[in-house]
Amino acid sequence: MQRARILCIPNLSEGRDTATIRAVVDAVASAKVQIHHLSWDEDHHRTVLAFSGTPPQVRQAVLQMGAVAVERIDLTRHRGAHPRIGAVDVVPFVPLEGLTREQAVAWSLRIARSFARRLRVPVYLYEHSAREGRIRDLPTLRKGEFEGWVGKRLTGERAPDFGPKRLHPTAGATVMGVRDPLIALNCYIHPPDYDLAREIARRIRAERETNPALRGVRALGLWLPSRRTAQVSLNITQTDQTDMFRVVDAVRRVADAMRVEVVATELVGVVLAQDAARALQSALEMLGFDSQQIVR
Amino acid sequence: MQRARILCIPNLSEGRDTATIRAVVDAVASAKVQIHHLSWDEDHHRTVLAFSGTPPQVRQAVLQMGAVAVERIDLTRHRGAHPRIGAVDVVPFVPLEGLTREQAVAWSLRIARSFARRLRVPVYLYEHSAREGRIRDLPTLRKGEFEGWVGKRLTGERAPDFGPKRLHPTAGATVMGVRDPLIALNCYIHPPDYDLAREIARRIRAERETNPALRGVRALGLWLPSRRTAQVSLNITQTDQTDMFRVVDAVRRVADAMRVEVVATELVGVVLAQDAARALQSALEMLGFDSQQIVR
Incomplete structure (x- = not known):
């Protein structure tokens, strides 16, 4: 049987402070995933990372990366060209081999729950991971952005899939899920x-x-x-x-x-x-x- | 440490008899290598195969493939557009990861010796595997082709690196070695x-x-x-x-x-x-x- 591998392409709301970017990359690298790409842009004020590994490796990388990002990134002081709702803004997963989309979705729900509970950040599932009848596309989920939601109670359509019913005061919310390659x-x-x-x-x-x-x-x-x-x-x-x-x-x-x-x-x-x-x-x-x- | 991997791109003098081509591919596949490419051409009367694996896997694939090709391909009845000297005409190796060029060359000498002894086919080392002072390029090594050499004693500059001092009566000679990507x-x-x-x-x-x-x-x-x-x-x-x-x-x-x-x-x-x-x-x-x- 093929070894299961997942690709993860997190987008973080930090594109200027290289110490934070380095801390995030260190957190990812310590999970032994293979890092394919790292870039940041000060105008977008955003970092894009791409790495792949087995499901347990990717899980560990995402949770460790999340802990660093939530601690260090403060959206109340963040202004950039790119729309965003959270410090760990979006965490897309793409199954590469050895697991079906359904298996990847099931796995993504477990990691989303852990992420939300450990970091006290509301998590929204998107794309293939979104539950029936819920919003599944990123632009709609992110509408209003951090500033529009902070402090408000997240209920009804805006209720997160996991985690607290309010945005994290400095780290906002996170959108997570299995999507097609892009x-x-x-x-x-x-x-x-x-x-x-x-x-x-x-x-x-x-x-x-x-x-x-x-x-x-x-x-x-x-x-x-x-x-x-x-x-x-x-x-x-x-x-x-x-x-x-x-x-x-x-x-x-x-x-x-x-x-x-x-x-x-x-x-x-x-x-x-x-x-x-x-x-x-x-x-x-x-x-x-x-x-x-x-x-x- | 990285797992060592070698790419092998053998060229065989058979591009018309699909039963032989299938037998060759079966022999390669049974060594558990990863097959990247297979194509044959009836005008060139030639098959090109590309596969990769660990050094023991590639060794086994080459020896098994050689046994099938030497048994089934008869150069006395072979006419094609492409120059050739043997049934297994040329076997290039390209180290992919986990081993140096020097390590790949040392490995190629051992497989060349086994190939020549087991199949009674003279083997010429080429490119990075060629010994000091010997011909190292394929066109020169192949000059005269099968027809020009058959039955003659292979001495001096034409002495093979391994194997008998005469061409195999139906399978000719084989050129083998580590070369750069091409x-x-x-x-x-x-x-x-x-x-x-x-x-x-x-x-x-x-x-x-x-x-x-x-x-x-x-x-x-x-x-x-x-x-x-x-x-x-x-x-x-x-x-x-x-x-x-x-x-x-x-x-x-x-x-x-x-x-x-x-x-x-x-x-x-x-x-x-x-x-x-x-x-x-x-x-x-x-x-x-x-x-x-x-x-x-």
Whole structure:
């Protein structure tokens, strides 16, 4: 039997204090998981981490990471470009091998309960882990954000799945669950102009209705003041319907029509081997390429 | 400590008899290695297989595969587009993790000796495994091919490193050793014309002297009669100097100048994750992409 492995891509509301980021990474690393990616951004004021391991390793990493983040991150003093509801804002899980989605969901409920009880943080289940009839998408769950909810009683639709009925006073709430693979990709444009980035994102969203290369693609225009650059931020949510190369190709074409150039792209987090293979296959117009042909 | 893993990409002189190909694959699979790739081509009359495993697993797979191939493949009745000297024509090894190149070379000498003794096939060591002062490149070792050597005494420069001093009467000789990663890539062109394929290959070789994207690239124009297609066959030998996307981009440009179109490409065998990452980075003009971000 295959050894079960889970990928975890937590997003934390800290992108400036490198001592805190280091403490978080140390907490994760001590659980013996394999760390695939770490990046932080001071404009978003956010850190993205990606690691994988066996279910017990990932559980330990998440609980240890959570303890450090809840202790050190204070949302009452946090202002960033990215929407967020908590210090440990969202903890997505993707089953890699050796366990079904159902098994991963069952496992995620247990870790969510432990997280909420130990850290006294309300936890909302999302995506595949969300219970029947509950809100399952992240933007809706996060609506109002930390400032809009703090101190209020969380009842009805806003009642958490686990933990206290009020936000943690400094660490807010956490959204956790099993989701499909997702690719987060940024396109940097020249000239570096916020309105141009927003217009490209708008056209991509409009073209999405008719262009299969853009199926399941979310696009947002952003301005990053510290780097004085504009970025089209893309999420590929249905990675089996399109691929990174076709998406970037579409952005390049839309930008080109506006006399804007895509000068660089950036992958935030990780990409599954099968999705990397799919993008390579598009870029090279390959016949019959299989992710098994990518050897580590 | 990391578990040692070796990649093996044997090339066998049989691309038509699927019963033999199946028997070879069964022999490999029974050694519990992970099979990444299998392809055969009736024009080349050749099978390429790629598998990885621990050193004992790979050793067992190679010896079992050799026994089947030597018994079933008869080079006295073999005619194909691809040069070859033996039934098990060449057996390259690439260390993946957990062992140094020196350790892999030492291991390859032991397996080469066993192979030669058990199967009574002369074995030539090549690339990193070749002994000081001996021929180390495959084209030179294979010069004259099976027909030119059969029955002759193999002495002096032609003396094998292990095994008998004459070619095996039906299975010829085998070239074996540790080599650097190599990417074998075919470009199919339209119109499907042998002369055009050869001319593109010639121009690629000429441009190689000045274009860094073509460093370490070997190119050959081929005609595949059974499929009535022409192909530019490429080997990227210095995978750290360029990448698949830049190479194909150069071929497309050269072809375009001749009003020829590259209609598809094909990867034969496997690509290491770091080389796949490098090609994706080129294709998407990515900032700071690391192969650790490709997760299986």
